[in-house]
Amino acid sequence: MITFIKDKFMNTYQIVTQTMNRGKTPGVVYPEAADIRLLRISLIILFLAFMLHCNLCADNPTLQNNPELKAFDLVNANGCEARISGGKEIGSGEIITITIPDGRKPPADNKSLVNSLALLQQSAKTDIRTGDTIKISFWARARPENIIYLRLWTYPREKQNKWGILHEFNTKVTDEWKEFAVVRDVALETVENGKIDIIFGFGHQAGDVELKNIRLLNYGKNPEPYPTVAVDWFGGTPNPDTWRVAAEKRIEEIRMGILNVQITDKSGNPAIGSQISIRQLGHAFNFGAAVIPEYLIGPDAVPYSNELKKHFNSITPANDLKWNRKNPDAVNPAAVQLLQWIKENGFSGAYGHTLYWPKTQFTPPKYRDKSESEFRDAVRKHVRQYAREFKGAVDVWDVINEVKSSDKPELMCGKNSEFLIEVFKIAREEDSGALLSYNENEILRWDNGLSDPGREKFLRIVRELREGGAPINLIGIQSHIWQPLTPIGKVIEILDEVYAKTGLQVHITEFTAECSDDDLHGVYCSDFLTAAFSHPAVRGFTLWSFWGGETNSRYVQNKAEYIRRDWTYRPAMTQYDQLVFGKWWSRKSGVSGADGTFRTRVFLGAYEIQATGEGKTAVQTVHVSAGKDTLVRLQLQ
Incomplete structure (x- = not known):
C-alpha cells in the first residue's frame, strides 16, 4: 500500500512539473516564481509526512479495544467489592481496586473455578480474525501479595453456543506496580460477531488488588517485527534445580540393570579375550x-x-477407541x-484410551x-x-x-x-x-x-x-x-x-x-x-x-x-532424542576376562550381543529387566 501511494505521488509530481514547464524552451533556465516554489516544497513536505505516518502505522498495532474501566462488570463477587479511583502512579488513567474479604478459599476439586472467583469481565467488540496476532497488557499490584487470573474467551462462529479459551494464565502480584502482557496468535475460527471476553479473577488472600491501563491490541497477520513480551512462565513461583541430583541418582538405580555376558569356545571352555559389542535395540520404559x-x-x-x-x-489412539458417538453400537x-x-x-505397545468417559x-x-x-x-x-x-x-x-x-x-x-x-x-x-x-x-x-x-x-x-x-x-x-x-x-x-x-x-x-x-x-x-x-x-x-x-x-x-x-x-x-537415544541409551564394548565373562550396567530394554574371537562370531538378542542380573551365554563355533 505504501509503495502504491509513493508511485502515485511521483506520477502526480511529474505531471505538475510538466504542466509548469509547458511552453518553455528546453535548455533555458527560467527563474521560478515564489508561488511555484512553495507549491513544490508543500508537495514534498506532505509526501514526507504521509510516509512517516505510514511507517508509524506499520510498526504499531491497531488499537482494537482500549476498554473503558466502566465497561468492566464485577460478576460472582463472592463478598468482594470493586471501585474506581484516580491514580497517577503510571501515567494517566484510573485504577480499578478489588477488595477481597477474609475467609475466601480455593474452590473444591477445581470445580467451577471461574464461577467461584471474584471476576471483572468485559465483552469487547473487536475485529480479530483467525491468524491475527494479539497482545493484551495491564498493570497490577496487590497489598498484600496476591494472585491475578486472566482468561480470554472467544466465540467461534462454528460453535455459536460454546466458548473457546484463547488464553489463560495466573501470576503472583506484589505491592509494586508491574506490567503484565501476553502475545497470542489467534488459531481459532473467526470469533462470533467480533466478540472476545476479557476476564480477570483474583486470589483468596484478603486485601486489595489494583488494575489499570488494560489494553487489547491487534497486530494483524504475520506482523514484522513480531511483538515480544517478557513472560514469567512460572507465575512468580520459583523453579529451583534442587531436584536434579537425586533424580539422576534414581535413574541409575531403577532404570539400569546388570548384564553378564559369558563367552565359551566350541568345547565349552572360557573364551578369554573375546571382543564383545552390546547394542541397545529398544527401551523397556x-x-x-x-x-x-x-x-x-x-x-x-x-x-x-x-x-x-x-x-x-x-x-495411543487419540480418539478412535473412545465410545463412537455417531455409531455407538458398533466397533469403530x-x-x-x-x-x-x-x-x-x-x-511394543498400544495404550487404549478410553473405555468409559x-x-x-x-x-x-x-x-x-x-x-x-x-x-x-x-x-x-x-x-x-x-x-x-x-x-x-x-x-x-x-x-x-x-x-x-x-x-x-x-x-x-x-x-x-x-x-x-x-x-x-x-x-x-x-x-x-x-x-x-x-x-x-x-x-x-x-x-x-x-x-x-x-x-x-x-x-x-x-x-x-x-x-x-x-x-x-x-x-x-x-x-x-x-x-x-x-x-x-x-x-x-x-x-x-x-x-x-x-x-x-x-x-x-x-x-x-x-x-x-x-x-x-x-x-x-x-x-x-x-x-x-x-x-x-x-x-x-x-x-x-x-x-x-x-x-x-x-x-x-x-x-x-x-x-x-x-x-x-x-x-x-x-532434547528428547538426546535423552532417550543418547544419555539413556547404552552402547558398550569390551573384552572377556580370564573367566570368559564381561559384566556391565545398561539401561533396561532389548539388546543385541555380539562376541568375536578366534575368527568366529556369536550373536544373541536379550531383554534386560529390572530387579535381577541378566546372564547371556554365547558359544563361539
Missing part, C-alpha cells in the same frame, strides 16, 4: 505418542509415520485399522436421555464389546477417564463408585492380560494455589475402587500443563504423594506443555521427562499433540508441539 489416523493417510503420511517410528515405542473400523498399523510397524458430552446422544438402567446397560455392552474385540491388541486400557469432574456422578459413577467398579470387572472378564487404568486430569497442574486441582477427590475415588474390589493396576495422569508451568520439584512431590497413597504404577498419558518460548519449552519438557523417568512409580510417558500439523488441537494452538507444522524440530524434540 514406554515412550509414547498419541496418534490421529487421518494423518497416516493424508499428504503428510510419510513424515508422520516416520517420525512416530523414529521417536516412540508405544502408541478406524480403531481396527490403526491397531493393525501399530502391530505391523513394530511398536462418565460425562454427558462424551456419551453418544442416543443414550443421553435414557433411564438409569438403560444407560448403564449400554455402558456395560460397550465396555464388554471393546475389551473383547481388542484383546491382545491393547496392552493397557484407560477403563475410566476424568471421573472427578463427572457432571452426573450418581448416574454415571454410582454411589461410592459402585458402577465404576463394575465397569472395571467387566473389562477384566473380557481381557485378563491388559493392565487396567483410571486416567485423570489436572493432578500435576499447579496454579499458585488459586484452585484445588482435586487430588483429594481423585485419591478418594482410587481408594473406593480398590476397597470395592476393582481390578485396577495403574493410574493414568494426563499432565496437560499450561501457564503457570508446574515447577519440576512440585511434579516430583505430587508423584510421591500419589504413589505413597495408592501404591499403584503411574503412566503420564497426555503430556503437553504450552509455551511459545522455544528454548524454555525445550528445557521444561526435558526436565519434566527426566523427573518422570526418575520416579519409581512411572512406567511410561506419552506425548499428546506432538506435531504442529494438528491444527484443531488447542495444545498446538498454544504452542505445545515438539515438531513444527513443516516437520522441523523445536528444541523439545531434539
